[in-house]
Amino acid sequence: MNEQKGVSSDGALVRVESVEKVFKRGSEEVHVLANLQLEVRKGEFLALMGPSGSGKSTLLNLIGGLDRPSKGLVIVGGERIDQLSDRHLAAWRARHVGFVFQLYNLLPVLSAERNVELPLLLTHLSKSERRKHVAAALTMVGLSHRTRHYPRTLSGGEQQRVGIARAIVTDPTLLLCDEPTGDLDRKSGDEILSLLQALNKEHGKTIIMVTHDPHASARAMRTVYLDKGQLSTQKPE
Numbered sequence: 001m002n003e004q005k006g007v008s009s010d011g012a013l014v015r016v017e018s019v020e021k022v023f024k025r026g027s028e029e030v031h032v033l034a035n036l037q038l039e040v041r042k043g044e045f046l047a048l049m050g051p052s053g054s055g056k057s058t059l060l061n062l063i064g065g066l067d068r069p070s071k072g073l074v075i076v077g078g079e080r081i082d083q084l085s086d087r088h089l090a091a092w093r094a095r096h097v098g099f100v101f102q103l104y105n106l107l108p109v110l111s112a113e114r115n116v117e118l119p120l121l122l123t124h125l126s127k128s129e130r131r132k133h134v135a136a137a138l139t140m141v142g143l144s145h146r147t148r149h150y151p152r153t154l155s156g157g158e159q160q161r162v163g164i165a166r167a168i169v170t171d172p173t174l175l176l177c178d179e180p181t182g183d184l185d186r187k188s189g190d191e192i193l194s195l196l197q198a199l200n201k202e203h204g205k206t207i208i209m210v211t212h213d214p215h216a217s218a219r220a221m222r223t224v225y226l227d228k229g230q231l232s233t234q235k236p237e
Contacts, residue, residue, distance in 0.1 A: 014040035019072030034229035047220035098167030102179040157188030
């Protein structure tokens with residue numbers, strides 16, 4: 001590993017090796033991921049597709065440190081995150097991962113700028129420094145004119161832009177998007193996809209996007225398919 005940049009010699013920022021994930025339902029074991037291998041290069045925009053229940057969100061959660069594999073290694077930026085303690089894993093997520101969700105997950109009692117500021121409350125930044133970061137993030141997503149609006153006064157596309165601003169405000173190593181256009185109409189969805197492309201191409205963000213929509217996956221640099229716990233570059237029959 002290149003420890004200085006947290007990237008392996010072949011450019012991989014994310015490396016998933018021989019990962020298995022098993023959930024227990026009573027006495028039954030449900031095998032979701034089986035001996036799974038994946039590499040994502042720094043600066044890549046990867047789309048992850050597959051049928052419902054194929055384990056797409058499970059894999060995203062493993063890469064983002066929201067869950068742990070039953071077996072195998074998850075390495076991000078040169079660090080074995082599957083081995084971190086809960087406390088260190090929470091700190092790692094705060095520093096390195098921005099999450100974008102299908103349903104925005106904005107707090108309705110907070111304005112756009114206050115929603116975006118939330119991840120920064122876990123840092124040692126001063127109030128004035130936080131405001132500068134928030135203003136920059138909202139400008140980046142085209143919402144500098146809506147900073148004091150509350151979620152109920154924003155369109156779905158605008159709410160998702162706030163969600164993206166919140167995800168990038170800490171300048172994370174990795175941006176993980178779980179069906180980011182799944183709750184939007186086509187026009188708003190296209191605007192969000194264009195924004196993600198700009199974050200990738202113009203700002204060098206590494207993005208992994210779970211989607212069921214071929215129209216969305218076409219915006220990515222590469223698409224992989226997950227089916228029956230296995231990844232493939234070919235769409236399953």
